[in-house]
Amino acid sequence: MNTAGALGNSYVMPAGLIDSIAMTFASSLVKMRRFADWYQLMHPEEKKKIAALAALEYVKPGSIIGIGTGSTVNHFIDLLAEKMPGEIEAAVSSSEASTERMQQQGIRVIELNDAGRLSIYVDGADESSHQLHLIKGGGGALTREKIIAAASDQFICIADESKLVDTLGNFPLPVEVIPMARNLVWQALKGLGGNPAWREEFVTDNGNIILDIHGLRIDNPLELEDQINQITGVVSVGLFARRPANVLILGGDSGVQKIEV
Numbered sequence: 001m002n003t004a005g006a007l008g009n010s011y012v013m014p015a016g017l018i019d020s021i022a023m024t025f026a027s028s029l030v031k032m033r034r035f036a037d038w039y040q041l042m043h044p045e046e047k048k049k050i051a052a053l054a055a056l057e058y059v060k061p062g063s064i065i066g067i068g069t070g071s072t073v074n075h076f077i078d079l080l081a082e083k084m085p086g087e088i089e090a091a092v093s094s095s096e097a098s099t100e101r102m103q104q105q106g107i108r109v110i111e112l113n114d115a116g117r118l119s120i121y122v123d124g125a126d127e128s129s130h131q132l133h134l135i136k137g138g139g140g141a142l143t144r145e146k147i148i149a150a151a152s153d154q155f156i157c158i159a160d161e162s163k164l165v166d167t168l169g170n171f172p173l174p175v176e177v178i179p180m181a182r183n184l185v186w187q188a189l190k191g192l193g194g195n196p197a198w199r200e201e202f203v204t205d206n207g208n209i210i211l212d213i214h215g216l217r218i219d220n221p222l223e224l225e226d227q228i229n230q231i232t233g234v235v236s237v238g239l240f241a242r243r244p245a246n247v248l249i250l251g252g253d254s255g256v257q258k259i260e261v
């Protein structure tokens with residue numbers, strides 16, 4: 001059918017022109033989206049990275065430091081190797097994964113038993129309260145993390161701003177458990193009001209299992225940490241209230257924010 005004829009004397013836009021207008025419009029949308037991303041929405045990985053970068057200021061040359069586990073800590077390891085190559089004597093690692101990454105980056109890793117007291121421990125968190133009580137263990141490394149935190153003078157926690165909460169518990173609370181005690185501990189945790197779930201097909205670096213407690217509102221973290229630690233078969237709980245962070249460094253759209261208690 002002849003479109004021009006059907007429309008009488010009205011103007012018919014050539015198909016090529018329509019395509020070109022459509023392409024210009026689509027490309028403008030992409031540019032506007034990129035601008036919005038750049039202007040106001042920092043990528044979550046960037047937020048973790050600026051928090052990790054800010055933590056370098058706490059690293060003393062020649063010291064032995066503790067290093068945790070997770071995606072935020074991975075940025076810290078990479079930045080430590082890049083910005084302070086060979087400047088620390090060694091690191092104590094909270095997981096096989098972090099040990100491997102540090103060794104790839106040329107950072108010497110030693111055992112805690114050979115290190116003595118550590119000046120700082122740098123690690124991430126799954127949630128932090130304003131009192132710097134933490135939920136940790138999303139990556140399953142909670143027990144070694146707790147040990148290294150206990151052996152360190154200062155715990156520098158690094159995270160993106162989404163981790164700061166008014167009340168802990170939205171993130172399921174990890175508990176490391178001796179495998180044969182799984183059902184026994186599950187029952188006891190249920191009695192505390194939570195809804196424990198077995199993290200199936202996951203084995204910790206210590207050969208144990210993880211139960212994640214869903215549906216908790218943690219109004220008294222100190223008390224809950226003590227109660228869970230009392231359950232026979234529990235190795236450790238990812239509630240860091242008895243040993244909270246000393247400094248929380250949060251990366252966000254407007255830069256880095258530090259909270260100290």
Ligand code: 5RP
Nearest residue numbers: 070071072124137138139141
């Ligand atoms: C691992 C942890 C991590 O610190 C926590 O899960 C946060 O990880 P990420 O930096 O990837 O958000 O406790 O056991």
